[in-house]
């Protein structure tokens with residue numbers, strides 16, 4: 001301080017610099033607090049309630065994501081503050097179904113935020129990670145047919161092959177009623193291997209070996225941890241995973257995941273010496289290659305690669321998580337399980353189920369359909385928010401105007417607990433609600449597959465395989481939880497990654 005006073009004849013800048021030098025910590029602290037308070041109070045969303053920390057800084061949502069249970073934080077916040085909550089200085093989370101309808105409405109200009117831009121591969125974004133809306137629309141146009149239900153039906157042979165393999169493995173467990181079976185792991189392996197078949201006509205081999213080969217699944221989980229976390233502060237990505245110095249630092253060189261290596265190999269295998277690609281076959285890669293052949297200008301080979309590769313990342317944990325939730329919830333509700341078994345048994349006795357259950361047969365089992373919808377309602381596979389940005393000119397959401405640039409978050413775990421839509425017991429797993437209330441209205445408010453122009457493109461595959469395999473398992477085995485009532489262990493990175501569904505199996509029929 002003495003120095004500053006002594007230099008009082010000095011220009012103001014010099015005095016200021018001397019002050020900063022002498023009181024660096026105090027100045028830095030004041031700037032951080034000042035910036036936080038500015039963001040808190042000088043903001044068009046300053047009146048939106050929420051945690052004080054969240055209104056000043058993104059530390060709140062960073063911490064919440066790091067905890068692995070953002071979905072529970074979001075539920076708690078909305079219970080405390082109401083349907084609109086400020087979850088970051090520029091971010092609002094909505095609980096009301098009307099808000100979700102406004103945000104998901106096609107053509108209203110709510111585009112993805114930079115959250116998605118950190119998901120790999122950075123140089124070749126896929127349908128999920130592409131934040132340029134025009135480019136996303138272009139890629140999606142060519143991918144819609146390869147992902148359609150009709151195309152999935154054509155792939156039922158390889159999918160049924162995987163179901164048979166799963167049954168063979170489950171039979172092994174069932175041969176000894178005291179042998180503990182980690183159903184969560186087997187379902188996880190199954191979901192991955194189905195994607196290998198669908199995308200590349202290649203089994204990854206997880207189920208065969210009953211092992212996470214080369215730690216690939218764990219590796220994807222780690223990658224998603226990073227994505228979920230750094231996605232909250234995407235500008236830091238350039239200093240971390242996408243640091244331009246990485247290729248030059250031997251100890252920090254980027255290493256492709258096993259799945260990425262496989263995708264690269266599969267594309268290379270189909271490349272002919274003249275540079276064109278063999279596009280014969282029924283898998284996703286073949287169909288995307290055919291779309292490329294006829295529209296190579298707008299649909300590049302990089303697009304083909306990124307979409308086929310992205311399918312593994314977007315479709316594996318999500319489908320596995322949904323199947324795990326289904327069994328966890330059903331098995332923990334003995335009455336539901338009994339009703340479900342009765343429905344399946346009656347269909348079996350009436351000769352309505354093929355040796356490998358077909359998708360069409362599954363659609364006729366109404367109670368099963370209610371259980372599946374209810375599982376996706378209570379524990380949707382995406383645990384983080386689905387993030388969008390208000391268009392530049394601003395927009396109305398649920399009757400209130402928000403200026404351009406405000407980011408909005410929708411969380412299925414919150415939306416699916418709306419009591420006006422789903423009933424006062426919306427927290428509970430109770431499939432009967434799908435017969436008691438207006439099922440169409442409830443279905444229209446489900447967000448387990450997202451919505452609008454970014455509605456999940458893989459939902460046909462997910463529903464196709466789940467409808468077949470879940471009933472197949474229910475028909476073939478009596479399943480007993482090894483730890484009735486024990487909560488499933490899980491964490492939300494983007495998807496809800498679960499483990500610990502341990503069961504005993506008994507074969508129901510020869």
Ligand code: HEM
Nearest residue numbers: 127128311314315318319322381448449450454456458462
């Ligand atoms: C039960 C299983 C699944 C669930 C619950 C699920 C859920 C979702 C959700 C919530 C979104 C929207 C994300 C957002 O807007 O931020 C989404 C998008 C997407 N999903 Fe799925 N998904 C499932 C299966 C699959 C499968 C099997 C695939 C691929 C084979 C897939 C590929 C994609 C892609 C590419 C997108 C991006 C769509 C776009 O932005 O236009 N998903 N999924």
